[in-house]
Amino acid sequence: MSLALKFLSVYFFVTELSVPVNFIDEGITMDSKKSDRREFLKRGAALAGGVALGTTKTANAQLEGPESFQRGTDEIVGYGKRSRFVDSVRIPHGGRASPDAFGLDFHIATPLQDSVGVITPSSLHYMGTTRGSFIPDIDPEKHRLMIHGMVDNPLVFTMDDLKRMPSVTRLHFIECAGNRSNRRHTTIQETHGMTSCAEWTGVLLSTLLKEAGVQAGADWIVAEGVEEVKGASSIPMTKAMDDCLICYGMNGEPVRPQQGFPLRLMAPGFEGIFNVKWLRRIKVVDQYYMTYNDFGHLTQDPATAALGYQIGPKSVITHPSGGQQLPGAGFYEVSGLAWSGGGSVARVEVTTDGGRTWFDADIRGPAHKMAHTRFTFEWNWDGSPCELQSRCIDEIGQVQPSRAQAAEFWNQPPDQAPRVRGQDNSIQPWRVDGDGSIHNAIA
Amino acid sequence: MRLLKLLPLILLFGAAADAQSPTYGVGRTPTDAEILAWDIAISPTGEELPVGSGTADEGSELYLEKGCAGCHGTTGAGGLAPRLVKRDVGVLEDPWQYGRILPIRSPYATSVWDFINRGMPLGAEGTLTPDEVYSITAYLFFLNDVIDDDLMVLDEKTLPAIQMPNRDNWAQVPDWFPGQPRLQGYPY
Numbered sequence: 001m002s003l004a005l006k007f008l009s010v011y012f013f014v015t016e017l018s019v020p021v022n023f024i025d026e027g028i029t030m031d032s033k034k035s036d037r038r039e040f041l042k043r044g045a046a047l048a049g050g051v052a053l054g055t056t057k058t059a060n061a062q063l064e065g066p067e068s069f070q071r072g073t074d075e076i077v078g079y080g081k082r083s084r085f086v087d088s089v090r091i092p093h094g095g096r097a098s099p100d101a102f103g104l105d106f107h108i109a110t111p112l113q114d115s116v117g118v119i120t121p122s123s124l125h126y127m128g129t130t131r132g133s134f135i136p137d138i139d140p141e142k143h144r145l146m147i148h149g150m151v152d153n154p155l156v157f158t159m160d161d162l163k164r165m166p167s168v169t170r171l172h173f174i175e176c177a178g179n180r181s182n183r184r185h186t187t188i189q190e191t192h193g194m195t196s197c198a199e200w201t202g203v204l205l206s207t208l209l210k211e212a213g214v215q216a217g218a219d220w221i222v223a224e225g226v227e228e229v230k231g232a233s234s235i236p237m238t239k240a241m242d243d244c245l246i247c248y249g250m251n252g253e254p255v256r257p258q259q260g261f262p263l264r265l266m267a268p269g270f271e272g273i274f275n276v277k278w279l280r281r282i283k284v285v286d287q288y289y290m291t292y293n294d295f296g297h298l299t300q301d302p303a304t305a306a307l308g309y310q311i312g313p314k315s316v317i318t319h320p321s322g323g324q325q326l327p328g329a330g331f332y333e334v335s336g337l338a339w340s341g342g343g344s345v346a347r348v349e350v351t352t353d354g355g356r357t358w359f360d361a362d363i364r365g366p367a368h369k370m371a372h373t374r375f376t377f378e379w380n381w382d383g384s385p386c387e388l389q390s391r392c393i394d395e396i397g398q399v400q401p402s403r404a405q406a407a408e409f410w411n412q413p414p415d416q417a418p419r420v421r422g423q424d425n426s427i428q429p430w431r432v433d434g435d436g437s438i439h440n441a442i443a
Numbered sequence: 444m445r446l447l448k449l450l451p452l453i454l455l456f457g458a459a460a461d462a463q464s465p466t467y468g469v470g471r472t473p474t475d476a477e478i479l480a481w482d483i484a485i486s487p488t489g490e491e492l493p494v495g496s497g498t499a500d501e502g503s504e505l506y507l508e509k510g511c512a513g514c515h516g517t518t519g520a521g522g523l524a525p526r527l528v529k530r531d532v533g534v535l536e537d538p539w540q541y542g543r544i545l546p547i548r549s550p551y552a553t554s555v556w557d558f559i560n561r562g563m564p565l566g567a568e569g570t571l572t573p574d575e576v577y578s579i580t581a582y583l584f585f586l587n588d589v590i591d592d593d594l595m596v597l598d599e600k601t602l603p604a605i606q607m608p609n610r611d612n613w614a615q616v617p618d619w620f621p622g623q624p625r626l627q628g629y630p631y
Contacts, residue, residue: 062473102565131562148478155470156477211465222484229562230569232484237621243621288444288615289486290551292558297612298548300539305614306626313631343622398624401631409629425631 073419075352088114090124091189094178105133105258107176109193112318112337118171118365118372120196122256128176128194128272130231130293136278138226140254140262145246149221149284152213159262162248165203170245171371173197173339175311177297178274180424183442188321191428191440197372199257200266201249206241209284214241218284222264222291225278232291233268233274237284241267243369246279268370269310269341271297271423292345303410306424311341314425315348315375315392326436329383336361337372340394344368348375354387354429354441355402361390369395381432387441389432402427403442485557491604492556495573496598499590502582505575510564519586524565528586538608546583550613552605556580577602 075081092098093107100106110126120126140159148154173195181191209221214237219343221240225234235244243268247255255261260277273293288294299305315338320326334352338345344367349358361375375390391400401409404425407418420426429441485491506512512522519528529541541547546555560576562568571579581597584590589607597605617626 075606117569146473146477146481148473148482153465154473154478156473157470159599162470165467211467211470213464224484228566228568230483232561236616238619238621279611282483285486287486287488290549290554291484292545292554293561295545295549295554295558297616298550300612300614303626303629306617307629309616310619310625312625325515342624396622396624399630406631422625 011108037301047360064229081201088124090126090426091193093190093194096352097152098408100132102132103134104134105129107137107178107194109189110196111318112188112192112195113321114338115318118197118337118374119251120372122198122251122253122259124224125196125250125259126174126176126194127257127258128178129227130273130296131229133227135257136227136259138262138278141282143226143262145263145280145282147208147282147284149282150215150218150286151209151284152215153211155208155212157208159248162203162246162263165207167201168204168245168270169201169249170201171197171199171368172245172266172268173311173370173372174266174272174275175314175339177308177423180420180442181426181428181442183440185440185442187323187440188316188318188428190420191322192316194272195372197337197339198250199252200245200264202245202247202263202266203266205244205246205282208282209240212284212396213285217286220285220288222281222283222285222289223274223276223279224278224281224283225260226280227278229292231273231276231293232289233276233293234285234289235270235274239267239270240316269343271309271311273297274331301421304421309422311339311423312396312425313340313342313345313392313394314338315345315390315400316428317350317388317390317430320432320438321430322434322438322440324438326381326432326438328436329381332379332381334361334377334379334388336390338375338390338392339370339372340392340398341370342398343395345373345375345392346395346397348373349393350375350377351389352379352386355389355427358391383434385434386432388432389427391427400425483557483561485553485560486553487553487603489553489599490601492553492599492602494599495577496596497574497576497578497581498596499578499581499585499593501574502578502580502585503593505579506582509571509575509579511579514565519583520527527583529588534588538612541587543573544587546580547607548609550607550609550611552580552584552589552602552607555583556602593597 054389090108090109090110093109098106098108108127110124112122143159145157169273175195179192179194187193219237221235222232223235224230247264247266248262250259255264263279265276265279315336317334318334319335334350338348349359350361351358361377364374364376367373393399403418403420406420406426412418431439431441480490514522514524515527518524520526526544527546529544529547549555556576559579577597585593
């Protein structure tokens with residue numbers, strides 16, 4: 001007898017015997033009775049299948065099962081937690097304690113080595129502050145956003161007001177200007193951990209600015225937070241009217257306090273500092289204000305000024321990456337993230353021989369504008385030492401350079417260690433040793 | 444016929460008027476007092492500066508009194524917080540060589556006043572009076588040889604008029620437009 005026939009006979013057997021008579025007695029409606037019966041039959045069939053196959057149960061018993069079964073708790077019901085076996089955490093960046101002895105937060109880096117997909121969980125999102133900061137504890141009922149300056153109708157919004165306005169939800173990365181890899185770094189968390197990507201929900205700044213009525217000659221805005229240093233940045237009106245967002249939502253819930261609760265400005269693709277947290281004021285003005293945040297970008301060199309503004313095309317292989325270990329030769333999916341402040345990622349290329357040959361990687365899911373984009377590459381490692389790299393090409397044709405290419409463009413003397421001007425978007429090389437260990441290959 | 448000729452004009456002005464009136468009517472108009480209280484970003488030309496005055500002489504005492512010295516060092520250097528005084532390297536032709544020090548590098552005196560006012564001192568931000576901010580700003584300029592008279596009065600008129608050494612010696616950020624590369628001619 002074939003397996004299918006065996007199944008069939010068991011199925012009929014169950015059908016015949018298993019309809020509890022009291023279903024009808026309890027007066028259950030026909031629909032729910034049917035569905036209950038269907039569920040019962042399914043379970044019965046599954047059970048029967050196990051019996052019919054005979055060996056399944058024994059095989060299952062040989063696999064290791066859960067450590068234990070946890071009873072439900074109010075905590076699990078209220079706000080879910082990840083498994084106790086998942087221990088991926090952020091780390092202070094650059095060897096500076098965060099929080100420090102004063103309780104000030106400085107830069108905190110995302111564990112990109114453990115990332116999957118493109119969303120950074122809010123709890124693992126990188127964080128930067130302009131001076132080091134105490135996180136403000138803001139009652140959203142009392143929080144206000146004021147728009148004033150060169151506008152016809154200055155406006156004050158409550159959080160409830162803002163939630164009445166037409167909303168948008170978009171994926172956007174944020175990256176710190178200081179996200180610069182160097183040869184002393186060992187893991188991707190150190191080389192690239194100051195970028196993250198979240199789903200942001202809020203109102204387009206252009207909607208609010210149109211509501212206020214921007215006057216002629218107003219070429220800039222100054223966006224300001226309510227934290228103790230009241231961090232403020234000058235942003236061009238062209239950007240403000242293009243795609244800046246006033247966000248109250250992040251990854252499906254209110255923006256986290258470290259990310260600006262209850263309100264954050266998102267300036268997609270601009271360096272991290274422009275994404276003003278704890279936003280309370282937007283002043284519409286006619287000139288660059290040279291705030292303290294702006295002063296941080298001050299340079300003598302026009303090229304550096306331009307390259308330290310909008311983030312360039314960039315990518316990095318997250319797995320395998322520095323500090324990780326391949327168990328042996330064989331198949332691996334090389335996986336990484338690509339992004340650009342210039343728009344969406346058009347293409348990602350991967351090399352496994354240190355840049356001699358490049359292959360197109362697969363883009364996983366839609367490539368959103370100014371958002372992390374997951375790429376993968378199917379790789380059979382033959383067990384010999386090699387070097388993995390990735391490079392991003394964005395929709396406006398900008399190409400991620402190697403450090404050598406950037407140095408060559410600027411005619412840097414060959415005896416100098418190459419330095420990428422402005423924000424560092426250079427290619428990250430990972431060396432795979434014969435023993436499967438992965439190392440930062442920046443010379 | 445005449446009306447038809449006028450129609451485009453009527454439409455044009457109609458649209459312009461529309462753009463300036465609120466579409467949603469959500470939010471309220473702030474009072475002048477609310478705007479004044481929040482309007483702390485000081486432009487290079489200084490129009491938001493409040494009335495007040497101070498001197499470096501007064502600032503030198505406030506620098507100790509307000510705890511600035513605790514983090515920035517008694518001489519404006521050597522503390523945990525950023526250095527506030529240029530390195531002792533004489534008078535340089537290129538003021539950029541003095542280091543990334545706000546009261547010497549910033550092209551505008553207003554940036555210094557603005558940041559002390561909004562962000563200092565640590566833990567008691569926003570508690571300095573305008574006179575105190577003018578005084579401490581004057582002291583930092585005096586330490587950096589931006590001004591040479593410790594009795595010079597800085598106020599809402601004299602402060603923006605101070606000629607900083609880098610006044611015209613910095614790179615403007617480029618005009619930004621959507622979909623443009625970061626730097627024309629740079630392929631990366």
